[in-house]
Amino acid sequence: MQEIYDEIRSDFRYDHELNGCLNCGICTATCPSAQFYDYSPREIVQLLWTANVEQIYDAMQEKIWACAQCMTCAARCPFKNSPGGLVMIMREVAIKHGMQSAKDVLRPFGRVMLKLITTGNQLSPDMIQPDHFPDWGPNIQKVEGDLKTLRKAIPVKTLQTVETAWEVSLKTSIEMYTIWEMTGVMNSLETMDENLFDVIEDFIDEKRDDYEDWLEEQEDDD
Amino acid sequence: MSNQIPGDENTGGIAGHGSFFQDANLSAEEATRATDWVRKHVDRRTIDLGERMDDIREHMWELEKEGEIIVHRITDEHEPINVKTLFGWDKKVPTKQLWHHKSCGQCGNIPGYPASLMWFMNKFNFEPGKDYLDETDQTSCTAWNYHGSGIGNVESLAAVFLRNFHQAYVSGKQHGHELGHFFPLVHCGTSFGNYKEIRKYLVESAELREKVKKILGKLGRLVDGKLVIPEEIIHYSEWVHVMRNRIASELQTIDVSNIRVTMHAACHYYKMVHEDAIYDPTVLGGNRTAVGSSVAQALGSQLIDYSTWYDCCGFGFRHIISEREFTRSFTMDRKIRVAKEEAQADVMLGIDTGCITTMDKNQWIGRAHEQNFSVPIMADVQFAALACGADPFKIVQLQWHASPCEELVEKMGISWTEAKKNFEAYLKEVEAGNIEYLYNPELALGGRA
Numbered sequence: 001m002q003e004i005y006d007e008i009r010s011d012f013r014y015d016h017e018l019n020g021c022l023n024c025g026i027c028t029a030t031c032p033s034a035q036f037y038d039y040s041p042r043e044i045v046q047l048l049w050t051a052n053v054e055q056i057y058d059a060m061q062e063k064i065w066a067c068a069q070c071m072t073c074a075a076r077c078p079f080k081n082s083p084g085g086l087v088m089i090m091r092e093v094a095i096k097h098g099m100q101s102a103k104d105v106l107r108p109f110g111r112v113m114l115k116l117i118t119t120g121n122q123l124s125p126d127m128i129q130p131d132h133f134p135d136w137g138p139n140i141q142k143v144e145g146d147l148k149t150l151r152k153a154i155p156v157k158t159l160q161t162v163e164t165a166w167e168v169s170l171k172t173s174i175e176m177y178t179i180w181e182m183t184g185v186m187n188s189l190e191t192m193d194e195n196l197f198d199v200i201e202d203f204i205d206e207k208r209d210d211y212e213d214w215l216e217e218q219e220d221d222d
Numbered sequence: 223m224s225n226q227i228p229g230d231e232n233t234g235g236i237a238g239h240g241s242f243f244q245d246a247n248l249s250a251e252e253a254t255r256a257t258d259w260v261r262k263h264v265d266r267r268t269i270d271l272g273e274r275m276d277d278i279r280e281h282m283w284e285l286e287k288e289g290e291i292i293v294h295r296i297t298d299e300h301e302p303i304n305v306k307t308l309f310g311w312d313k314k315v316p317t318k319q320l321w322h323h324k325s326c327g328q329c330g331n332i333p334g335y336p337a338s339l340m341w342f343m344n345k346f347n348f349e350p351g352k353d354y355l356d357e358t359d360q361t362s363c364t365a366w367n368y369h370g371s372g373i374g375n376v377e378s379l380a381a382v383f384l385r386n387f388h389q390a391y392v393s394g395k396q397h398g399h400e401l402g403h404f405f406p407l408v409h410c411g412t413s414f415g416n417y418k419e420i421r422k423y424l425v426e427s428a429e430l431r432e433k434v435k436k437i438l439g440k441l442g443r444l445v446d447g448k449l450v451i452p453e454e455i456i457h458y459s460e461w462v463h464v465m466r467n468r469i470a471s472e473l474q475t476i477d478v479s480n481i482r483v484t485m486h487a488a489c490h491y492y493k494m495v496h497e498d499a500i501y502d503p504t505v506l507g508g509n510r511t512a513v514g515s516s517v518a519q520a521l522g523s524q525l526i527d528y529s530t531w532y533d534c535c536g537f538g539f540r541h542i543i544s545e546r547e548f549t550r551s552f553t554m555d556r557k558i559r560v561a562k563e564e565a566q567a568d569v570m571l572g573i574d575t576g577c578i579t580t581m582d583k584n585q586w587i588g589r590a591h592e593q594n595f596s597v598p599i600m601a602d603v604q605f606a607a608l609a610c611g612a613d614p615f616k617i618v619q620l621q622w623h624a625s626p627c628e629e630l631v632e633k634m635g636i637s638w639t640e641a642k643k644n645f646e647a648y649l650k651e652v653e654a655g656n657i658e659y660l661y662n663p664e665l666a667l668g669g670r671a
Contacts, residue, residue, distance in 0.1 A: 012427055013376070032534050032556070036548050068538035068548075069369040071415070075493035078259075091372030102372065108544035109371045120361035121326040128331050135546060136624055137586030143621040143642065145649055153645075153652045154333045154619060156340060157663035158324070158356055165330030167666070169358040175385060175441050176361050182437045183378035192373065 004060070005053045007093050008086075017085035021045045027073035027083050039066035041073040041083030048086060056090075064090045065105045098191045110196050113189065118203045120176045121165040125151060174211045177204045277311055281425045282451060290431065292445050294391050294452040300405050303464040308511075309497045314454055315464045316405045320354045321390040325410030326362040327575030332582075334600075334619025335575075336409060338607035339458055340660045341617045342465070345473055345610065350661030351397050355404050357666050359393070360386050365416035366576070370539035376423055380430060381437045383420045384450070388443040391450045396668050401445070407456055411574030414457040415490030418498055421451060457491060459513040459573040460500055462603050466520035473610040476634050478523040483605070484567040484597075485515045485525065486557065486581065488574030489534045514573045514602040521609050526565040530556045536584075537576035550584040554593050557581055562595040569630050571602045582625045598627040608634060615645035616658070 008014065027041040028034045034041070044064070047056045067087040074082035094102045106113075116122045125147060130140055143150065151160050158166040180186050190197040248256060285291045296302050300316030307313050320343075328335040336356075343354050350356075364382050368374035387406055394403030408414045423430055431449065438444050462469070492499035492511040502512035505519060506527060518525045536552030538545065558581060561567040572578040582599040604618050614620045614636060620627045628638045651657075 012429070013423070016426075030532065032536060032552050033538075033548070036551065065540070068534060068536070068541055070489040070534035070538070071493040072489060072532070072534060075489075075496050088369070088372065092375055095372050105540070105544070106371050106373070109367075109540055112367055112543060113371060113373055116362065116364060116367045121330065122362050122364065122366045123326045123330040125330050133583065135550065135587040136583040140583065140624045141621055142623065142627075143615070143645065143649075149649055149652055150621070151333075152657055153616070153649055154337060155616065155658055155660045156333070156337050156356060157659060157661070157666040158358055159329050159333050159336065160657075165326035165328075165362070166324050167358045168361065169667075172359050172361055175443075176382075178441060179378055179381045179385065179437060182440070183375060183381060185374055185378050188373050188375075 001053050001057045004093055004097060005051065005056055007096070008048070008056070008089050011089045011092075013085060013089060017082040017089070018045065018048055019081055020079045021049045021081065022079060024078065026076045026078070027081075030072045030076055032070060032072070033066045033068050037063075037066035039063050041067070041087075044083050044086055044090075045081055060090055060094045060099060061101045064094070065101065092188075095188050095192060103192055106192055110193060114196060114200060115164075117176075117180055117185075117189070117200050118173075118207075119164045120168045120173050124164050125162050170207070170211050170214060173207055177208070278422050278425050279453065282453070285425060289448070291449045291451050292391075294387065294402055294405065294450055296405060296453050297402070299403075305460070305464060305500050305512075306502065307497060308492075308499050308501050311497070313460075313498065313500065315456055315460050316407075316454075317461065317464060318348065318353050319394075319404050320407040320461070321393055321404035322354060322356040323360060323386060323390065323406045323408045323413065324356070325413060325575050327366070327579060328409055331579055332575065332601070332619075332622060334604050334607075334617065334622065335578075337617055337619055337660065338601070338603045338612060339409070339462075341607055341612055342462075342469065342473075342603065342610075344660055346465075346468070351665045352399070354407075355393055355397070355665065356661070357393060357668065359389050359668075363410065363413035363416050365412045366539055368416075369412070370543070376420065376430065377433055377437075379416060380420050380424055380434045383417050384424075384434060384438050385441060385443050387417075387452055388438070388445070388450050390452070391445065397665075405456070406452055407458055407461060409458050409575075411457065411488030411490045412576060414455060415494035418455045418495040421455065422495065424449070424451065455498070457513070457573070459491070459602060462606065463500060463513045463516050466517040466606075469517065469606055469610065470520040470522070474521060475611040476609045476636070478521050478609050478634060481523045481630070481633065482566055482568045483518040483523045483525050484528055484561045484565045484570045485510070485518060485531070485602075486535060486570055486572050486577055487511050487514055487531075488572065488577050491573060514571055517602050517606050518571060521606060523605075523609075526567060528560050528564045528567075530560045533557065535572075535577040535580040537580040539576075542576070542580060549580055550587050553580050553584045554588045554591075554595065558585060558588070558597055559593060559595045561597050567597050568633060569598045569600065569605060571605055572599060573602055582623050585625055596626050598625045598630045599623065600627070608636065613645075614638065614641045616648060621645070 025042050031041050033039045064087045069084055071084045073084055112122055161167050282293050286293045296314045296316045301318045302314040302316045304312050348354050390406040391402055499511045500513055501508050505512040505516045533556045536549045542549045561570050578599050585596045607618050612618050614631050631638045
């Protein structure tokens with residue numbers, strides 16, 4: 001527990017996000033999540049401020065995942081604290097330590113992570129379909145038609161795709177994979193979801209092979 | 223009055239807190255003074271130039287002098303317009319030679335958003351490939367995933383920021399322009415907030431710069447061995463803001479004075495790195511960030527304020543995927559119902575992907591709780607395009623919206639049924655391969671116009 005607290009405190013953002021606390025509660029008063037969950041940004045700041053190690057650990061089991069990251073708390077705090085920013089540090093530490101709460105909470109988010117890490121986009125038209133969001137109603141598009149044709153009717157070339165939000169060049173994707181690997185994002189992913197990690201690794205290997213082939217073709221053409 | 227917990231005298235705790243909390247025992251006068259101090263700081267925007275609020279751009283100039291970074295400058299060629307930020311600082315908003323940094327949410331879900339923006343640029347006779355560029359060599363900012371999941375870190379966000387903005391810096395070369403010709407125009411509110419936050423960390427932390435320099439070096443994305451950081455981070459709504467009077471005077475064809483508009487400004491536009499958000503005393507007394515509202519005002523619509531203007535939309539990053547009850551309850555209770563009941567809004571305008579998606583898509587389920595409120599939701603630039611005669615389907619792409627846009631369009635004097643009929647006929651043309659573009663599609667792949 002102490003190790004987890006020390007890790008949160010040693011993040012270089014920590015002093016930037018936590019300056020002091022008047023306990024005025026303006027952060028909680030305007031926090032959207034506080035209206036729906038047992039969550040209070042004031043409590044997060046107070047726990048960290050007063051170094052309440054056990055309760056910090058408890059908050060990381062569930063509460064920190066309620067934060068909507070709107071940063072209303074940060075904009076309003078008279079001491080220029082950022083409870084939302086502190087929550088992000090705590091989430092990263094929870095992931096590094098493979099906490100079960102993080103695994104549970106992130107499972108439904110896997111599709112976004114898969115899309116992002118493999119394509120460099122976080123969202124795509126084929127994800128925004130009635131099957132995936134039944135609560136969005138039966139008519140989430142006002143014109144009947146094949147998705148591909150509807151996308152082709154957008155007058156912007158880069159947007160005429162279905163599996164990505166915009167067309168991303170192969171070289172760009174490969175650069176992205178290098179960033180994921182060099183910054184430890186792939187390691188975090190493996191800690192959280194080994195199956196998803198394996199799927200993504202296979203996909204990346206395949207794309208890299210494609211890129212090598214493309215580079216060879218270019219050399220041959222020269 | 224003490225708020226000691228009854229029966230908790232032994233612990234010395236304060237109601238709702240642990241035993242380490244002690245009552246401040248303020249007198250009534252002291253308590254009033256303390257409360258006034260808090261109110262002064264939080265009730266209205268304050269011009270705070272305190273020592274904790276350095277202007278990060280000044281540190282960028284120092285780093286540039288020391289040979290650490292290259293600052294991608296806004297030059298006269300970008301035809302910038304100066305505006306004031308929350309703290310009274312000047313911000314240069316370039317109006318030309320812009321590199322469209324797209325938003326995955328907008329492009330994947332609200333394509334009329336970027337299309338309307340480019341349509342405006344064409345209307346101002348901007349030459350694609352010279353005055354603006356939309357290309358395939360860019361990734362998402364990755365901040366939705368980061369804020370939603372925590373998978374990612376400051377280093378990865380910084381590397382992505384520097385990679386994309388390096389590309390913006392060099393992108394003109396293949397079209398015969400100098401380095402720095404195109405300046406990045408960020409479409410997404412979350413990208414805008416995230417990039418500004420990351421820029422701050424990069425400028426403040428030599429260690430972070432050192433780490434990402436290795437990555438950017440491996441990617442071949444350093445210039446003379448240095449990181450490239452833009453002078454300003456510019457959100458598309460800031461471009462619309464500085465162009466609003468030209469939009470209204472040169473392009474507007476439709477009278478919107480009968481339209482009641484409510485505005486929802488994206489949290490990540492003005493609550494993250496809030497000192498950099500644009501405020502204007504002529505827009506709602508300077509007590510709301512100006513963007514979005516200002517264009518509605520310039521077009522002559524009725525801009526109506528409402529009590530929950532400060533609330534977020536309920537998007538919540540992870541929440542919209544896996545805590546949907548929160549998202550839809552918040553958006554219906556705190557935004558849609560209020561816009562309808564208090565303001566009798568004909569439309570709610572937004573300036574960001576997540577807000578518009580959240581408020582647009584979550585209205586239908588409200589009926590299950592007898593919340594039969596519905597308001598069309600779209601971006602400021604989409605509304606402005608409609609007011610300037612853009613086709614509701616081909617350009618503004620309202621067919622992707624779940625909220626009821628039909629009545630609004632009709633109230634603006636545009637025939638929805640006629641436009642829909644024309645679009646359905648156009649879809650047959652699309653199937654036959656006769657597609658209309660806003661610019662030469664080859665440009666997107668690096669080709670010349």
